[in-house]
Amino acid sequence: MSAPVVRRTGLVALVLALAAAPFLVDEYAIQTMSRILVFGLLAMSVNLLTGVTGLPTLGQSAYFGVGAYTAAIVSTSVTDVGIAQLLLAGALTAAVALPTGWVAVRARGVAFLMITLAIGEIAYSAAVRWKDVTRGTDGYSGIPAVVPLPGMPSLQLDGLVYYWVLAVFLVLFVLVRLLVASPFGLALRGIRDNEARMRAIGYPTTGYALAGYCVAGALAGMAGSLYVSVQRFVSPGDAGFEIAALALLAVIIGGVGSMWGACVGAAVVIVTRDYLGGYVAGRAPLLLGILFVAAVYLLPRGIAGVRARWPARERAEARA
Amino acid sequence: MTAVLELAQVSRHFGTLRAVSDVTLQVRAGSRHAVIGPNGAGKSTLFALVAGSLRATGGRVLFEGADVTTVPEPRRARAGIAKTFQHSSLFLSATLLENVLLAMQQRAGRSRRLLRPATAHADLVERAHVRLADVGLGDRPLATAGTLSHGERRQLEVAVALATDPRLLLLDEPAAGMSAAETAALTDLVRSLPPSVTVMLIEHDLDVVFELADTVTVLHLGEHLMTGTPEAVRASSEVQTAYLGAADTTELFPGARP
Numbered sequence: 001m002s003a004p005v006v007r008r009t010g011l012v013a014l015v016l017a018l019a020a021a022p023f024l025v026d027e028y029a030i031q032t033m034s035r036i037l038v039f040g041l042l043a044m045s046v047n048l049l050t051g052v053t054g055l056p057t058l059g060q061s062a063y064f065g066v067g068a069y070t071a072a073i074v075s076t077s078v079t080d081v082g083i084a085q086l087l088l089a090g091a092l093t094a095a096v097a098l099p100t101g102w103v104a105v106r107a108r109g110v111a112f113l114m115i116t117l118a119i120g121e122i123a124y125s126a127a128v129r130w131k132d133v134t135r136g137t138d139g140y141s142g143i144p145a146v147v148p149l150p151g152m153p154s155l156q157l158d159g160l161v162y163y164w165v166l167a168v169f170l171v172l173f174v175l176v177r178l179l180v181a182s183p184f185g186l187a188l189r190g191i192r193d194n195e196a197r198m199r200a201i202g203y204p205t206t207g208y209a210l211a212g213y214c215v216a217g218a219l220a221g222m223a224g225s226l227y228v229s230v231q232r233f234v235s236p237g238d239a240g241f242e243i244a245a246l247a248l249l250a251v252i253i254g255g256v257g258s259m260w261g262a263c264v265g266a267a268v269v270i271v272t273r274d275y276l277g278g279y280v281a282g283r284a285p286l287l288l289g290i291l292f293v294a295a296v297y298l299l300p301r302g303i304a305g306v307r308a309r310w311p312a313r314e315r316a317e318a319r320a
Numbered sequence: 321m322t323a324v325l326e327l328a329q330v331s332r333h334f335g336t337l338r339a340v341s342d343v344t345l346q347v348r349a350g351s352r353h354a355v356i357g358p359n360g361a362g363k364s365t366l367f368a369l370v371a372g373s374l375r376a377t378g379g380r381v382l383f384e385g386a387d388v389t390t391v392p393e394p395r396r397a398r399a400g401i402a403k404t405f406q407h408s409s410l411f412l413s414a415t416l417l418e419n420v421l422l423a424m425q426q427r428a429g430r431s432r433r434l435l436r437p438a439t440a441h442a443d444l445v446e447r448a449h450v451r452l453a454d455v456g457l458g459d460r461p462l463a464t465a466g467t468l469s470h471g472e473r474r475q476l477e478v479a480v481a482l483a484t485d486p487r488l489l490l491l492d493e494p495a496a497g498m499s500a501a502e503t504a505a506l507t508d509l510v511r512s513l514p515p516s517v518t519v520m521l522i523e524h525d526l527d528v529v530f531e532l533a534d535t536v537t538v539l540h541l542g543e544h545l546m547t548g549t550p551e552a553v554r555a556s557s558e559v560q561t562a563y564l565g566a567a568d569t570t571e572l573f574p575g576a577r578p
Contacts, residue, residue: 178434178435178437179434181437181438181439182433182434182435182436182437182438183421183425183430183431183432183433183434183436183438183441184431184432184433184434185438186414186418186421186422186425186431186438187422187425187426187431189411189413189414189418190411190414190422192413193410193411193412193413193414194409194410194411194412196373196409197405197409197410197411197480198422199373199392199393199394199397200371200373200393200397200402200403200405200409201397201402201422201423201426201480201481201483201484202394202395202397202398202423202426202427202484203394203426203431204392204394204395205394211432
């Protein structure tokens with residue numbers, strides 16, 4: 001079998017397995033899978049900046065939080081329709097990403113990382129202090145079950161919510177892949193590789209980086225909206241540093257620049273934190289730390305890098 | 321005899337270092353204009369002032385009659401100034417095709433398109449293949465730029481600059497480190513460019529300079545020494561002194577007495 005056939009077969013098998021999951025595993029496992037998909041979207045958002053554009057970020061938790069609180073407020077006081085929450089969360093988050101990103105994209109490298117870290121910390125503080133909107137550290141509860149599209153019944157079962165999350169995930173995954181391959185995506189990769197040359201061939205690179213920042217922000221915001229549909233609860237911790245750090249960890253484990261790698265990395269991180277952590281008496285952070293060190297030493301280019309190294313010859317032949 | 325590029329007393333000082341000092345120069349449309357001078361003469365800095373990667377600290381830069389002294393680099397590039405880099409400056413993780421496409425899609429105004437893959441814009445891809453073939457890299461467009469040899473990178477460097485369809489092309493030591501055969505191919509390529517493209521060229525290989533150039537400017541210690549035909553420059557004793565070592569070192573050490 002040629003490499004593309006193997007790839008397509010694998011992809012179909014994976015989607016079928018994801019679709020069959022609610023019939024095969026228990027309720028907690030299904031909720032965890034929903035969280036993995038949500039976290040995969042957040043990791044893709046981080047990857048769009050860190051891996052594709054070359055801007056390492058610790059601030060995407062801020063936009064995740066903006067999206068989550070937007071969805072929480074919309075669902076309790078406006079509508080329980082999921083697609084409306086999703087689009088509003090995406091639009092509002094992009095609007096927030098515009099002025100904050102305008103500050104951040106002036107910097108590069110470690111300076112950019114520090115500015116995004118500050119943006120994340122500001123968002124966390126706002127979630128704690130701005131009690132009229134966020135209900136502070138009590139968290140936002142009483143969120144009704146999500147109605148995916150107008151006219152559909154509300155999804156009471158975790159298995160059904162999982163399908164809603166899976167559907168949105170697949171659509172967004174395909175859109176992000178298209179974006180990365182598009183002329184705009186090529187321009188973002190050009191900024192990562194060689195910004196000086198990009199300017200010399202006519203690209204106003206700061207504007208492109210800012211546009212990428214807003215797209216990544218909207219993606220994180222939509223992930224936050226889905227998170228609320230799954231958890232039906234949001235608290236300041238969901239917009240905190242830990243979320244940002246775990247998302248960056250997922251990207252590093254998965255392989256910087258690879259979108260499916262980021263999603264696999266997200267699965268590894270969530271399973272480690274929510275499942276394996278339980279077996280070692282709540283020492284999940286320790287496990288995550290070991291995982292990080294192991295990934296850096298054993299898989300310097302992440303999980304996606306293993307695949308890239310192994311059948312490189314076959315893929316080159318397939319492309320030629 | 322219209323001037324594509326006019327420099328009027330252009331200077332660039334870094335602190336007390338006068339990298340380029342009061343250079344006045346006109347580049348005729350369609351000419352092949354070489355800039356030569358010993359190391360540290362300010363040639364690359366002069367190119368940076370024209371392309372816009374550096375701002376002049378004094379004087380004015382006019383491109384096609386318009387004052388571009390304070391215009392940022394990307395806008396000058398879109399106006400038609402392209403530059404190759406002295407040290408190859410490419411997109412190393414991208415394919416050769418993508419390197420050229422990046423320049424072409426920008427020129428075609430399509431670099432904000434979102435849905436169709438960049439490599440599915442068939443008309444641009446076709447032209448990119450032609451560009452790569454022009455510089456002698458047509459045989460493996462899907463290789464990664466990072467895998468190219470030094471000489472091949474120099475060739476791709478030229479292909480990327482040409483892909484912006486420039487009206488003024490600045491070549492900064494394009495033949496540096498190239499083999500004799502590669503240099504000959506490059507010379508042929510530059511000679512085959514239409515007269516609508518004005519070429520400025522920095523080159524240490526004087527054979528290349530005298531083969532291509534119809535006008536030569538000599539810089540020395542940041543200052544304009546002379547501009548003239550290749551024959552006139554070759555015959556100038558001033559130029560020979562600058563190149564072969566000055567009998568008189570007062571220019572290098574202004575404070576010292578000979």
